[in-house]
Amino acid sequence: MTNLYLVRHAHSIYTPDEMGRPLSKKGLLDAKRITNLFENEDIHIAISSPYKRAFQTIEGVAHHFNLDIQIEFELRERKLSSCPIxxxxxxxxxxxxxxxxxxxxxxxxxxxxxxxxxCIFKILEKHKGKNIVIGTHGNIMVLIMNYFDVRYDFNFWKNLQMPDIYKLSFEDNNFKSISRVLINEFL
Incomplete structure (x- = not known):
């Protein structure tokens, strides 16, 4: 089995700099709690969106397992518009x-x-049989999950937590399941 742990980033401080927007104090605390959550898992690979808030959210997990975080630009948040909304x-x-x-x-x-x-299919092909933590964003995460199960839709996205974690499991490259990793007791 290959397990992808999609981690929606923790709370961040709003700045117009989408790439460099950091986690807030609460976000940093939640990132530590995510690290604690994964301590007893067997994580082999750490991958992140290039955005600072996604990277910071999984940084402690990567450090705990002595992993470098691979940056995947394609896991960045969806661009809604090039103009102010x-x-x-x-x-x-x-x-x-x-x-x-x-x-x-x-x-x-x-x-x-x-x-x-x-990007997900490339990761699956390259890292078969591994447990992979992926720092990403709410919209792109739900769009990926929606491909495998249409229940993950706009209403689902509106109710996502920050952070939130969903485990996608694959056997060979065949999708098997999506399950939420319960983090509420840690947050």
Whole structure:
């Protein structure tokens, strides 16, 4: 079995610098709790989006297992638009209602999902039989999960926690299951 632990990043401090946005004090504390959660697992590989908040969320896990974090640019958050968005709720609802729709300079659900899946399938091919922790983001994570099970949709995304962890299990490259890793007792 290959197990992918998709870790939605912990709470971050908002800045316009999408790549460099760091975890907040609460986010850093939650990242330590995630490290504690994985202490008794057997993690072989650590992979992250290039965004600082995703990297910081799994950094302690990687350190605990003496792993370098591999950066996968394709696991970055979906780009909603290249222009400032006045009404985020309306914009995000629209892209989820119409999977092929994109705002100016942004990615549609279809495009973002294809990007994320290409990366996931590459990881599965390269790391068969491994347990892999992956630092990523809510929208791209749910779009990836939605490919395997349509129950992971817009309403599901709206209820994600920050952080949140979902385990995707594969036998060879065949999808088997998705399960939530319960972290509430740690947060």
């Amino acid at each position: 006045d009404d985020f709720e309306t914009a995000i609802t629209k892209v989820w209602e119409d999977p092929s729709f994109s705002l100016k300079g942004g990615e549609s659900n279809e495009i973002a999902q294809q990007r994320g899946l290409a």
